[in-house]
Amino acid sequence: MCRAKLHVSCNLHSTLGDLYLYKLSDFLYGDDVASWSLFCQIANWLMFFGMNRTFSNCLETVLTVMGLYYWPCIRDPSKDYPVTRKWGLAIAALACAVRPVAALGTSEGSICFRPFE
Numbered sequence: 001m002c003r004a005k006l007h008v009s010c011n012l013h014s015t016l017g018d019l020y021l022y023k024l025s026d027f028l029y030g031d032d033v034a035s036w037s038l039f040c041q042i043a044n045w046l047m048f049f050g051m052n053r054t055f056s057n058c059l060e061t062v063l064t065v066m067g068l069y070y071w072p073c074i075r076d077p078s079k080d081y082p083v084t085r086k087w088g089l090a091i092a093a094l095a096c097a098v099r100p101v102a103a104l105g106t107s108e109g110s111i112c113f114r115p116f117e
Contacts, residue, residue, distance in 0.1 A: 010058045017062035018042065024069040063095035 021041055026034035041047060070088040096103045 013058045013062045017065050020065045020069050060095055060099040063091055067091040067095055
């Protein structure tokens with residue numbers, strides 16, 4: 001019974017990760033690229049098979065994608081957004097608390113995704 005709850009929790013986290021991947025792709029590159037990235041994410045056999053296997057990997061992946069979506073340096077500085085630097089840092093800190101290796105993904109994302117500079 002506990003194992004079934006864990007699998008349901010991983011599947012819900014995986015769904016949340018798919019949603020934030022779509023939102024991040026839509027924000028950075030537009031709706032066409034976001035639709036294709038969501039299709040590739042869902043059609044990927046590794047994500048289908050492996051994302052719901054281990055809770056820590058699933059949660060780390062989802063929190064990293066969410067942290068990159070809320071990361072302030074990928075936002076256009078001339079516009080006002082409802083999210084702040086605190087959201088991005090809180091989610092990145094939570095991802096690092098789950099698995100310290102997530103710090104590499106978050107720092108790499110802050111370097112690579114700078115479309116407005």
